Amino acid sequence: METxxxxxxxxxxxxxxxxxxxxxKGISAQIAKGELLTFVGPSGCGKTTLLRIxxxxxxxxxxxxxxxxxxxxxxxxxxxxxxxxxxxxxxxPHLTVAKNVGFGLKLQKWSKKKIDARVExxxxxxxxxxxxxxxxxxxxxxxxxxxxxxxxxxxxxxxxLLDEPLSNLDANLRMVMRxxxxxxxxxxxxxxxxxxxxxxxxxxxxxxxxxxxxxVIQQIGSPIDIYERPANEFIAGFVGYVNFxxxxxDNTQADTHSLVIATEFxxxxxxxxxxxxxxxxxxxxxxxxxxxxxxxxDSSEATNTFQGIVQSQMYAGSLAKYTVKFGHKxxxxxxxxxxxxxxxxxxxxxxxxxxxxxxxxKRQATT
Amino acid sequence: xxxxxxxAVVDRNWWYRLRAFINANxxxxxxxxxxxxxxxxxxxxxxxxxxxxxxxxxxxTLDFYAEFFEYNFYYWSLINTLILGSSTMILxxxxxxxxxxxxxxxxxxxxxxxxxxxxLPLAAPPYIFSISLITLFGRNGLLNNxxxxxxxxxxxxxxxxxxxxxxxxxxxxxxxxxxxxxxPSLEESASDMGASEFRIMRSITIPLAAPGLLKAALLVxxxxxxxxxxxxxxxxxxPFLAPDAYxxxxxxxxxxxxxxxxxxxxAPCILIFILHNFFLSGKGYTTIVGKxxxxxxxxxxxxxxxxxxxxxxxxxxMVLLSFGVIVFGSFVKIVGVDNTFVIDHILNTQSxxxxxxxxxxxxxxxLFGAVVGTLLAYVIMRGxxxxxxxxxxxxxxxxxxxxxxxxxxYIIAFxxxxxxxxxxxxxxxxxxxxxxxxVGVEAGISKLHQISVEIEEASADLGAxxxxxxxxxxxxxxxxxFVAGFIYTFMTTMMSLSSVxxxxxxxxxxxxxxxxxxxxxGELGLASATTIKVIAIVAVxxxxxxxxxxxxxxxxxxxxx
Numbered sequence: 001m002e003t004x005x006x007x008x009x010x011x012x013x014x015x016x017x018x019x020x021x022x023x024x025k026g027i028s029a030q031i032a033k034g035e036l037l038t039f040v041g042p043s044g045c046g047k048t049t050l051l052r053i054x055x056x057x058x059x060x061x062x063x064x065x066x067x068x069x070x071x072x073x074x075x076x077x078x079x080x081x082x083x084x085x086x087x088x089x090x091x092x093p094h095l096t097v098a099k100n101v102g103f104g105l106k107l108q109k110w111s112k113k114k115i116d117a118r119v120e121x122x123x124x125x126x127x128x129x130x131x132x133x134x135x136x137x138x139x140x141x142x143x144x145x146x147x148x149x150x151x152x153x154x155x156x157x158x159x160x161l162l163d164e165p166l167s168n169l170d171a172n173l174r175m176v177m178r179x180x181x182x183x184x185x186x187x188x189x190x191x192x193x194x195x196x197x198x199x200x201x202x203x204x205x206x207x208x209x210x211x212x213x214x215x216v217i218q219q220i221g222s223p224i225d226i227y228e229r230p231a232n233e234f235i236a237g238f239v240g241y242v243n244f245x246x247x248x249x250d251n252t253q254a255d256t257h258s259l260v261i262a263t264e265f266x267x268x269x270x271x272x273x274x275x276x277x278x279x280x281x282x283x284x285x286x287x288x289x290x291x292x293x294x295x296x297x298d299s300s301e302a303t304n305t306f307q308g309i310v311q312s313q314m315y316a317g318s319l320a321k322y323t324v325k326f327g328h329k330x331x332x333x334x335x336x337x338x339x340x341x342x343x344x345x346x347x348x349x350x351x352x353x354x355x356x357x358x359x360x361x362k363r364q365a366t367t
Numbered sequence: 368x369x370x371x372x373x374x375a376v377v378d379r380n381w382w383y384r385l386r387a388f389i390n391a392n393x394x395x396x397x398x399x400x401x402x403x404x405x406x407x408x409x410x411x412x413x414x415x416x417x418x419x420x421x422x423x424x425x426x427x428t429l430d431f432y433a434e435f436f437e438y439n440f441y442y443w444s445l446i447n448t449l450i451l452g453s454s455t456m457i458l459x460x461x462x463x464x465x466x467x468x469x470x471x472x473x474x475x476x477x478x479x480x481x482x483x484x485x486x487l488p489l490a491a492p493p494y495i496f497s498i499s500l501i502t503l504f505g506r507n508g509l510l511n512n513x514x515x516x517x518x519x520x521x522x523x524x525x526x527x528x529x530x531x532x533x534x535x536x537x538x539x540x541x542x543x544x545x546x547x548x549x550x551p552s553l554e555e556s557a558s559d560m561g562a563s564e565f566r567i568m569r570s571i572t573i574p575l576a577a578p579g580l581l582k583a584a585l586l587v588x589x590x591x592x593x594x595x596x597x598x599x600x601x602x603x604x605x606p607f608l609a610p611d612a613y614x615x616x617x618x619x620x621x622x623x624x625x626x627x628x629x630x631x632x633x634a635p636c637i638l639i640f641i642l643h644n645f646f647l648s649g650k651g652y653t654t655i656v657g658k659x660x661x662x663x664x665x666x667x668x669x670x671x672x673x674x675x676x677x678x679x680x681x682x683x684x685m686v687l688l689s690f691g692v693i694v695f696g697s698f699v700k701i702v703g704v705d706n707t708f709v710i711d712h713i714l715n716t717q718s719x720x721x722x723x724x725x726x727x728x729x730x731x732x733x734l735f736g737a738v739v740g741t742l743l744a745y746v747i748m749r750g751x752x753x754x755x756x757x758x759x760x761x762x763x764x765x766x767x768x769x770x771x772x773x774x775x776x777y778i779i780a781f782x783x784x785x786x787x788x789x790x791x792x793x794x795x796x797x798x799x800x801x802x803x804x805x806v807g808v809e810a811g812i813s814k815l816h817q818i819s820v821e822i823e824e825a826s827a828d829l830g831a832x833x834x835x836x837x838x839x840x841x842x843x844x845x846x847x848x849f850v851a852g853f854i855y856t857f858m859t860t861m862m863s864l865s866s867v868x869x870x871x872x873x874x875x876x877x878x879x880x881x882x883x884x885x886x887x888x889g890e891l892g893l894a895s896a897t898t899i900k901v902i903a904i905v906a907v908x909x910x911x912x913x914x915x916x917x918x919x920x921x922x923x924x925x926x927x928x
Contacts, residue, residue: 057824077827090825093818094843104829155829 008033008191009054009159014063016049023049025215027063031159034189036182040202041212048163050212051195055084055161068158083157087164089148091136097123097147098132104155122150125184142173149181153188160185160192166201178205199239203227211235229359236286236361243287243331246363251279259360261285265306265327271356282363287354289334294322294344295351306352310344324352390833398746398758404739405761407786408801412776413768419626419779431627441624444606445631451607452592452635455530460584462531462682463538465675468568471546473667473675484683485539487690490909491902492862492879493533494596498886498894499689500525501601502696505891507703509692521603529597532685538587545579546572564668585639592635593769595865600886608632609771609865616869622779629772636767693902696895712896721881722900725861728792728877732799733857739800740807740852741845747808748815749823759808766805770865773802778869795870795877799860806859807852814848850915858908861901 009031016024023046031037039047052058054065056077064073072080083104091100101122102115110118123129126146136144145165152160165181166174182205185192196202202209203223211218211226211234218238219231230236233244247261252272259272261283268285277283298307308326315321320338324331331352335341344350420431435441463485470482488495503510504520511518519525549572557567573580592608599610608628615625692702697713699706712718747759765773777798781788788794822844826836864879871880878901885894 055828057827077824078830078832082828084825084828086819086821086825088819088821090819090821092822092826092840092844094840094846103826103831107830107835151825151829 006033007031008035008068009193010064010066011050011054012064012066014050014053014065015061016046016053016058017061023215024053024060027212027215027217029210029217029220031191031193033191035207036185036192036194036205038194038196038202038206038209039212040196040199040209041218043197045212046215047195047197047212051084051161051163051193054159054193055082056080057084081155081157082159082161083152083155084161084163085145085148085152085165087167089144089168091144091147091151093136095136096132097128097134097136097139100136100147101132101150101154103151108155118154119150122154125153126150127180141169142177145169145177146180149184153184153190156190158191160190162192162194164195164197166196166198174201181205203239211238213238230286230361232361233284236359241289241332243289243292245285245287245329245331247283247285249277249279249281249283252277261360265329267303268354268358269303269356270358270360273357274360274362277360277362284361284363285354286359286361287331289321289332290319290336291355291358292331292333293353293355294324294333294335295353296342296344296348297351298349302351302353304354304356306354308350308352310346310348310350313344313346315343322350324350326352386832386834393833393837394746394750395752397742398750398752401739401743401746402754402758405758405801408797409761409765411786412773412780413764415780416626416629416772416776419622420630423623431623434624435627435631440606441611441628444608444611444628447605448592448598448608448632449635451526451530451598452588454527455534455591456584456588458527458531459534459538459587460542460580462535462678463542463583463587464580465678466535466539466682467542467546468572469667469672469675469679471543473672481679481683482543484686486536487686488533489536490906491690491898492596492864492882493594494529494600494864494879494883494886495693495898495902496529496532496689497525497597497600498696498882498891498898499692500529501886501889502692502702502891502895503688505703505889507701509703512703521601523605525601526598526605526607528685529601530591530594532682532689533594533597534587534591535682535686537590538583541583541586542576542580545576545583548579549575564671568671582643585643589636589639589767593632593771593865595771595868596883600883609769612771612775613868616775616778622775625775626779629769629775632769633772636769640767690902693895693898696891697899699892702891702895709892712892713899715893715896717876718878718881718893718897718900721876721878721897722904724875725878725901726904728795728799729857729860731792731796732803732860733853735796736800736803736856737807737849737853740804740856741811741849743804743808744811744815744848745841745845748812749820759812762808763805765802768802770802770863771869773798774866774869777866789870790872792875795867798866798870799856799863802863802866803856803859806855807848810848810851810855811845814845818844847915847918851912854908854912854915858905858912861904861908 007030011027011029014024014027015022027046027050029037039050041047049058053060056072056075056079060073064071066072067081072082077084092103095103098116098119101119102110105115105118119132123132126149128143128146128150131139131143136147139147145168148165162181166177169177178201181194194202194205203226206223208220208222209226210220213234219226219235221229221231226235227239230238236242236244245263247263247268250260250262250267252259257272259270259274259277261268261270270285295305306326308324308331311323311325311330313320313322315338318336320335320343322333322335322344324333333352421427421429423430435445466481466485470478470485473481500520502508504516504518504525505511508518508520510516553575554567554571557571558564562570595609595613598605598607599613602610608631612625612628612632615621615628696702698708698710700709700711743758743762747755747762777794778789780786781794788797822840823836826840831839862879864883867877868880868883871877876884878897882894882897882901885891885897
């Protein structure tokens with residue numbers, strides 16, 4: 001990230017219970033100025049509740065919200081300099097586009113001239129020039145979304161909150177609006193929290209993701225961290241498909257920076273990039289389908305190679321998808337860009353080649 | 368900007384403090400005020416009726432009830448009312464079903480005209496049919512004279528005919544709804560498998576519609592036994608509960624017996640309410656199977672079409688004829704005796720005064736009712752206190768209870784301190800406000816269902832406090848519901864008779880009361896002319912309501928008055 005590391009928003013040990021149900025269990029996080037952070041997780045994980053606590057619509061049972069160095073935990077929404085784009089957009093149906101966008105400015109007692117100028121500027125920003133006099137019901141879903149965004153940006157909030165803003169749009173429009181929101185956000189350098197349950201949306205729009213599950217932060221990190229270096233099994237399975245393989249560390253070889261792991265199907269030699277892993281540890285290997293390669297034949301002398309049989313195959317143009325069985329284990333393997341290369345049929349014997357740079361999770365001894 | 372807002376918190380002048388206080392408590396003020404209004408103007412009169420039926424000169428007593436069941440006259444009044452209710456109910460389920468079947472499945476060219484005729488009586492007060500029947504079949508009735516009939520309209524036949532015509536729209540609308548909800552593809556698939564039209568109706572349509580038909584039947588029953596005008600005008604010597612309660616008060620000033628009659632009149636309503644809510648709730652069939660795609664209606668079998676038409680056409684003719692003779696009666700000297708054209712009835716001063724009085728009362732009731740209804744809807748939907756459900760139930764009860772009962776309740780409750788209101792115009796206005804509150808409340812609630820709470824949160828997010836949100840966002844958004852509540856209350860007050868007849872003072876006639884009295888005296892010209900004016904006003908209101916509904920997408924439930 002090029003932005004300076006000034007902290008714009010800080011969440012400190014936030015707890016929230018609804019009756020006996022504890023929804024948030026001690027959430028702490030820092031959001032840098034100009035950053036776009038996504039709260040992501042399966043439904044019911046507490047992400048919207050956390051966002052509403054930042055916006056002031058829900059009060060936390062315990063914990064503090066610090067905005068730009070100022071404790072705003074007890075301020076109502078109308079006294080906070082955070083502005084929200086609601087899931088339903090919550091546009092005022094009795095007002096025009098321009099009146100909607102200028103609503104907050106009018107409450108701030110701006111002069112009519114200044115409001116008009118600012119509204120004009122905002123409508124240009126969201127590409128709605130000339131639609132100021134329209135009523136809300138004469139706008140498409142995407143246009144309503146833009147109005148909601150312009151309205152929230154009107155008061156130059158310190159933090160912009162987006163509550164599943166794309167969930168009401170159809171698939172194509174969702175992609176367009178996602179890029180547009182990101183562009184505007186980068187242009188204005190406005191600190192933004194984006195809530196979504198869609199992993200791919202989160203991956204593609206964020207500087208960093210905050211993954212929530214059962215009220216606990218599972219991992220905070222960049223999209224690359226989340227995909228390539230997941231902190232635990234949940235995260236590994238949360239974004240994209242993953243093959244898990246269990247094993248035990250046999251020994252580490254300092255000279256080749258290698259790690260030898262024994263699995264029930266044979267030994268694997270992997271890159272040793274995990275300083276806290278020692279011989280004797282039980283580990284779980286996170287093997288992405290597109291990292292595994294296939295080769296024809298049934299001799300398996302080469303390292304990191306297992307012998308398997310193709311269980312099923314599916315050709316989808318840009319990739320060929322195989323399920324290969326070795327022993328009782330089935331592994332999904334994606335072969336991208338299969339054009340012109342060898343394809344494998346059902347029941348065919350194949351060699352499965354595991355790459356050296358597989359991510360490894362340390363397991364607590366269970367037996 | 369945050370600094371500015373923060374200084375606002377610190378700067379605690381009196382205006383800020385007052386505003387903060389209002390912000391924090393406004394919704395509670397509303398809730399408290401509305402609870403008080405409901406308690407005084409709905410609960411108190413109803414409870415008064417109960418108390419008066421059990422409380423004589425010497426304290427608690429069951430004597431009045433004993434008298435009711437001993438004395439032949441009251442006893443027959445009850446039996447007659449039940450007979451009237453059930454015969455009207457059976458006839459209307461059959462006729463309503465035929466109309467609805469033809470307008471939903473019949474030939475295209477027939478659908479629209481039949482529907483319009485079935486709904487036409489909505490534009491007129493129910494007692495219009497008494498007047499038209501007298502005009503046609505009375506002692507000097509047009510048809511009686513024409514065919515030398517010796518037909519007595521002041522009889523069971525007369526009352527039941529008038530009731531059937533008056534409540535046709537109610538039955539038709541409910542059954543049409545039910546039949547529309549039956550997915551046409553179910554009937555098509557039955558037809559595909561070789562079932563005849565008659566077979567489909569018997570084994571698919573009617574069983575699927577049965578719970579809805581039962582609900583329609585119950586509602587028709589409740590509404591007809593509560594009706595005052597038709598049995599009072601055409602009943603002749605037959606006693607019925609609603610008119611008898613009126614006679615008890617005006618003739619004998621016997622408030623206790625009037626209360627007993629009222630309680631007896633409520634009993635079936637409550638019974639049916641319980642039946643409806645506990646035994647029929649959730650018994651409807653939702654048949655949403657894929658998309659309903661019946662663009663091309665199946666041709667209807669003549670074996671069904673012809674008998675249905677034979678049943679519907681005379682009813683349709685009676686409806687049209689009734690409106691026709693009302694117009695005719697307004698412009699001739701004495702119907703059936705001297706059919707020369709005159710304009711005197713239309714210009715009659717007393718009739719016009721009555722219309723003007725009704726207009727003023729309806730305007731007041733409409734405005735006040737819309738304000739109360741809108742606020743109630745808001746408090747019920749957005750308030751955070753216990754008893755909101757109860758509040759809604761009380762608010763809607765005015766609509767469910769027979770007008771006669773509330774009329775008796777008002778005269779008992781408000782003819783003594785602390786609420787001495789009898790003889791004033793206010794008692795009539797308040798009576799109509801609280802009887803017809805339901806539609807305004809329902810319209811408001813449905814409006815609030817459409818707008819998410821997020822709208823209010825968004826306003827707060829943009830810096831608005833509660834007072835600003837209420838004035839700038841909620842009220843404007845609810846305006847269409849307000850207008851709907853206003854027009855509906857205005858319209859029903861204009862036609863209402865059963866309740867207000869207890870509350871008018873001699874010399875201050877309302878249109879409905881004036882029509883009733885002139886019809887009683889056989890002054891059909893004046894009765895018809897006044898009815899025409901009421902219909903004109905109601906028709907204009909309905910058109911306005913429709914415009915509002917279309918412009919704002921508001922679903923205004925049309926319910927029988």
